[in-house]
Amino acid sequence: MANDHARENWGFETRAIHAGQHPDPTTGAVVPPITLSTTFAQDGVGDHKGFEYSRSGNPTRSALEECVAALEGATHGLSFASGLAAEDAVLRLLRPGDHLLLGNDAYGGTFRLISAVFGDWGITFTPVDLTDLDATRAAVQANTKMIWLETPTNPMLTVIDIEGVSSIARDAGAVCVVDNTFATPYLQQPLAHGADLVVHSVTKYLGGHSDVVGGFIATSDDSLEDRLRYLQNAAGAVPSPFDCYLTLRGVRTLSVRVERACDNAEAIVALLVDHPGVSTVYYPGLASHAGHDAAVRQMRRFGAMVSFVATSGAPAARAVAEATELFTLAESLGAVESLIEVPAAMTHMSTAGSPLEVDAGLVRLSVGIETSADLVADLQHALDNH
């Protein structure tokens, strides 16, 4: 905290390791301790060191909040017990009678929360193709209070122009929320492109090791932060100090993990585009990808999520996903190990029959940081045999 001017100029990697993290003044411990205490001694009534009760605030959580906020270029960060708990807090900014616009291939859990939970509380929504800015503008209603976007999207890797959508939100007096889970702040910082709020499932890249569930909200808007901080405490969906410690441990290596995963994803894409068992590859790094130009404008690299359609459809998609050895058949994404899944039958089952339904032949890869040649050989073997 000593030198705020230097801190503002710190590079991404320095912030990941030092923002919110200082040697402990009493012991010199370099790693922020896991403060399990639920309550904190007061010197006089109401005279405390910034912490009273761990639902309202906890030192390990504060370290994480300061660090990830710094990575997003935000002045405020709020940690939650899961990505959906963070999203739930954001959606509670809305009132009965409000309307929101949602990208038409949003994460299945986001779609479920908005349609099946908040729908019962008088909040309506319209799924829209956010790549079409005219259609997005036309879908705004008098009561539209929020526009919710993911980019790149899950599982289609569609890229949304953050600047374009946030300017529509600004004109409408609506809050622009970006789910930055897929890109991570290393590849993309939505607040710099006009978004009001960034949400994360830290369960994915920020945690990065498939061993902690968590969520995050970053913002530089003081009044939104006020309300969200109130909700964080009032509704209480906070992460444990141990979860905060694990997340912070993952965050320190975010840049090196994401760089390596992007390298590996590019090698996998090179295999897929030439393989007869694959009809379409979705990856924003491909010049042929519809969102490639927008991705170049707003992303540092193109990420490590890759989706493709199996030429022979659903049975082939399932067979390939069951045949890989290094790519583990599992939901989730963003960790050191590579994963493979069939969204229509797994993560995106709840979108069946809705406007957000996905192709049954689609396979989604979360490319990890194993040896590149091993991953390529594993997938090639699975594709060659199905």
Ligand SMILES: *Cc1c(COP(=O)(O)O)cnc(C)c1O
């Ligand atoms: C996983 C995920 C979520 C939900 O986060 P949880 O931590 O599972 O609650 C939200 N958005 C995206 C893009 C995700 O991948």
